[in-house]
Amino acid sequence: xxxxxxxxxxxxxxxxxxxxxxxxxxxxxxxxxxxxxxxxxxxxxxxxxxxxxxxxxxxxxxxxxxxxxxxxxxxxxxxxxxxxxxxxxxxxxxxxxxxxxxxxxxxxxxxxxxxxxxxxxxxxxxxxxxx
Numbered sequence: 001x002x003x004x005x006x007x008x009x010x011x012x013x014x015x016x017x018x019x020x021x022x023x024x025x026x027x028x029x030x031x032x033x034x035x036x037x038x039x040x041x042x043x044x045x046x047x048x049x050x051x052x053x054x055x056x057x058x059x060x061x062x063x064x065x066x067x068x069x070x071x072x073x074x075x076x077x078x079x080x081x082x083x084x085x086x087x088x089x090x091x092x093x094x095x096x097x098x099x100x101x102x103x104x105x106x107x108x109x110x111x112x113x114x115x116x117x118x119x120x121x122x123x124x125x126x127x128x129x130x131x
Contacts, residue, residue, distance in 0.1 A: 006030075006065045008057070009038070020061045026127040028065040032078070032120040033058045047118050051087045054119055055095060062125060069095045071125040072103040078110040080118045088119070 005019035006028065021030040035050030036043055036057065044050045062068055077088055085107065096102040113120070 006061060008060045008064050021065055021123075023065045023127065026129070028062065028067050028071075028123070028125040028127060030058065030061055030121075030123045032122060033061060034117050034120045043115060043117050045116065047084060048087050050118050051084060051091060054121055055091045058121060058123055062123070065125070066127045067125045070101075071127060072123050073126060074104040074106075074124045076122045077105070077107040078113075078120045078122075079107060080109070080111060080113055082107070082109055084119055 003022060003024045006021035006023055008020050018031055020033070021028055033054055034043060034057070035053035037049070037053060044053050059069065062071065077084075079085075079088075088107070092102075092105070110120075
């Protein structure tokens with residue numbers, strides 16, 4: 001099968017048949033990844049926790065697809081407020097410490113998130129040949 005759905009436990013699109021990501025050959029593209037706390041099944045209350053959990057959930061999705069953060073080519077962040085940039089940057093530097101090897105990135109302000117979601121990201125990655 002050329003294309004397959006990528007699912008991870010405790011991250012879902014409410015009432016929707018949409019997978020967390022799709023893998024076509026070596027290309028992985030996520031849907032909206034957000035800071036759902038797996039312990040509660042709810043979106044984290046604090047903005048910093050949402051950012052941390054968004055990166056954590058993204059790592060889980062990438063792993064389920066056979067990829068990792070090193071395989072990410074682009075990340076797009078949708079944020080309720082641009083004040084989240086420093087918090088995103090902190091985790092960005094943790095996951096992509098080498099300035100000569102970082103994915104492309106774009107951030108857009110989006111005010112129509114459901115509930116208390118403050119951040120979502122979408123990623124594109126290429127799975128290594130040997131995965």
